Amino acid sequence: MNLRTIFILGALSAFGPLAIDFYLPGFPAIALAFGTDDKHVQLTLASYFLGLSIGQLAYGPVADRFGRRIPLLFGVGLFTLASLACAFAPSLEWLIGARFVQALGGCAGMVLSRAIVSDKCNPVESAKVFSQLMLVMGLAPILAPMLGGFMVNAYGWQAIFLALTIFSALSSLAVALGLPESMPADHPRQPLSGAFGQYRRLMADHVFLGYALTGGIAIAGMFAYISGSPFVFIKLYGVAPEHYGWLFGTNAAGFIVTAQVNARVVGRLGPAWVLSKAVWVYLAAALILLLIANLHTEQLWPLLVPLFIYIASLGCIIPNSSACAMTGQGQRAGSASALLGCLQFSVAAGAAALVGVLHDGTAVPMATVITLCGVVAVGLSMLTRRLQKRRDALSVHIDVTL
Known part of the structure; x- marks a missing residue:
């Protein structure tokens, strides 16, 4: 895959994190403008997550029926118009609704960028490209809040x-001029009437589901960190708000570096093997984090070390789980990508909510949810690896018999 295509896909992948992280510093100003509080402004974030989950499921079947370009251009255009509507929102209710529509448009880039990679690349190449796209996913949390x-x-x-309006308009122009249709012309076009059947078959594919949930559970741990770290860093340990971005960015830098290392080693070791080892690093760091959190240390740095290692491990887990899940999806790559994204964001939103439910004024709830995610991710990874080996052995047996 050429550099121009990777650059365009990176811009499309940035829609999600930019639309989330970019406006977080504006919460107090939005609350002041509409005469409300941060709790009600949070509804603009909740509506965005809801739109992401619903929208991804819609784009998958459409992309498998009409190709990647048409729904992609529609989605980016919708994001542009909704961003403009957000900027001129006359009320908080208007902003909540516009954010929902913005998410419906923005998730097109997330779904279809994965489908395009699957169209053009084999499993190892997919893992490399996904690792390169992680550079964008890692930079966004560093640069966007600042x-x-x-x-x-x-x-x-x-x-x-x-x-965001200008950025999405430029991205739409880049797609129109520099991103040709990637779906092979000889691929059968899936009818929209069969969308539910496709999703049912994907849910019955235990290997796909296992890899998708392994990545989704790992991302859920990251959302637990995103949800819990402002309280832990700023209120519990007294980090100045202007310095919070630097701590957040340092952890994101570890994520970026690991993703780039993954791109170099995955061709030799294979995405499934790297994934099976990375989840153990994730779990080990999470267990250390939970132990330190329960000690209620007076200093922050003992928590920062395992947090850094845990976030860094995601640079291997996310791209490799996505590559493994998308392997062999072929003509249903759009639906597979959509279900993958929906599962990931649904589980992640649940983890973020759980941190709030368990809140007790310490770092323990955040560490507990991250550790639970690590335990589940390791279990899913081990089970899926066995299912994959069993499927491969059965495939070899059938080929020999034939």
């Missing part, structure tokens, strides 16, 4: 959504 905070202070919260 840039968002600057724009809010300098120009107001509306400037964030105007910037």
